[in-house]
Amino acid sequence: GQSLxxxxxxxxVEGAIVQINCTYQTSGFYGLSWYQQHDxxxxxxxxxxxxxxxxxxxxxxxxxxxxxxxxxxxxxxxQMKDSASYFCAVRDESNFNKFYFGSxxxxxxxx
Amino acid sequence: DADVTxxxxxxxxxxxxxxxxxxxxxxxxxxxxxYRQDPGLGLRLIYYSFDVKDINKGEISDGYSVSRxxxxxxxxxxxxxxxxxxxxxxxxxxxxxxGEQFFGPGTRLTVL
Numbered sequence: 275g276q277s278l279x280x281x282x283x284x285x286x287v288e289g290a291i292v293q294i295n296c297t298y299q300t301s302g303f304y305g306l307s308w309y310q311q312h313d314x315x316x317x318x319x320x321x322x323x324x325x326x327x328x329x330x331x332x333x334x335x336x337x338x339x340x341x342x343x344x345x346x347x348x349x350x351x352x353q354m355k356d357s358a359s360y361f362c363a364v365r366d367e368s369n370f371n372k373f374y375f376g377s378x379x380x381x382x383x384x385x
Numbered sequence: 386d387a388d389v390t391x392x393x394x395x396x397x398x399x400x401x402x403x404x405x406x407x408x409x410x411x412x413x414x415x416x417x418x419x420y421r422q423d424p425g426l427g428l429r430l431i432y433y434s435f436d437v438k439d440i441n442k443g444e445i446s447d448g449y450s451v452s453r454x455x456x457x458x459x460x461x462x463x464x465x466x467x468x469x470x471x472x473x474x475x476x477x478x479x480x481x482x483x484g485e486q487f488f489g490p491g492t493r494l495t496v497l
Contacts, residue, residue, distance in 0.1 A: 282425075307484035316475060316491055317428070322484035361427055365484050371416055371435050372443075373479070373486060377427040 276300045278362050278376035285382040286352055294347045294360050294379045302367030306338050306345045309361045311378070317361060320347070349381070357383045388412050391476050391489035399497050404463040406492050408476030417459040418477040418486070419443075419451060428475065434459055466496040 277299045286292040296306065305324035309317040323329050323338035323345060335348040349356055359378045366372040389410045398404055410417065415436050420428040430443030432451040440451060448470060450462045463470055476489040 305484045307486075309486075314491075316488040317486075318488070319485045324484070363484065363486075371433055371441070371479075372430065373418075373484075374430075375427040377425075 276303065276364055276366060276374035278364065278374060280360075280362060280376040280379045282377070283380045283382065285384060288352055288354060288383055288385050290352050291348065291350050292352060292381065294349070294381065296345045296347075296362035296376055298343050298345070298362075298364065298376075300343075300364055300367075300374075303364035304367055304370070305365060306336070307363045307365070307373075308334075308336050308347045309363060309375075310358050311361065312358045320360075352383050354383050354385065357381060389476060389478055389487050389489040391474075391492050393492060394490065395493045397495045397497065398466055400467055402466050402496075404466050404494065406461045406474055406476075406494070408459045408461070408489055410457050410459075410476075410478045410487075410489075412478050412480070412487055413456075414478035414480050414487070415456065416479045417453065418479070419449075419459070419461045420475045420477060421445060422473045422475060422491075431461065431474075463494075463496075466494075468496045470494065471496045 307322045308320040311317045321336040328337045333350045338345040361378045362376045392407045418433045419431040434453045474492045477486040479486045
């Protein structure tokens with residue numbers, strides 16, 4: 275099975291850098307994804323790490339270490355609009371059709 | 386136009402009623418999914434489908450059924466709705482590689 279754990283809530287100040295961690299216990303997966311969800315909205319895809327290391331997309335970066343069963347999403351130059359929930363997810367290696375999601379981290383950005 | 390659409394967007398119903406939520410996609414993806422989200426929780430998989438002839442149960446399929454009418458259409462039914470099925474329901478699709486899923490706007494269902 276798959277189990278992904280994230281902190282429930284993180285608070286940071288506008289302009290700062292914040293890291294949202296995701297630790298997992300899995301029986302194998304293809305890669306780690308991150309999604310953003312604003313209140314009342316749909317999850318939207320942010321990034322995907324198929325391999326260990328850092329992936330950068332603008333102000334957002336994502337990191338994966340399979341040996342440590344750990345990944346994170348790094349948000350730089352925080353803006354108020356970044357206030358949202360962030361979910362990590364994996365695509366199951368034993369069943370390519372299945373995805374598993376963490377319970378999400380609510381990011382509060384304060385002025 | 387949105388790639389993944391869901392109807393209705395909001396629905397209030399009574400206990401015991403049969404409800405159908407519909408999902409359509411223009412992504413051309415074979416894989417379609419139904420998820421449920423409760424406040425403060427992540428997404429839990431109800432059913433998923435690889436193609437029209439392939440239907441699979443997810444983690445929480447009890448009380449739900451699905452129909453894959455075409456590659457582009459995947460509907461979710463609650464045969465006899467109960468209050469603890471009050472939640473936000475998302476339809477999603479995925480392609481053949483990578484880790485990306487594409488989500489519809491969601492249906493907010495309230496069962497009284």
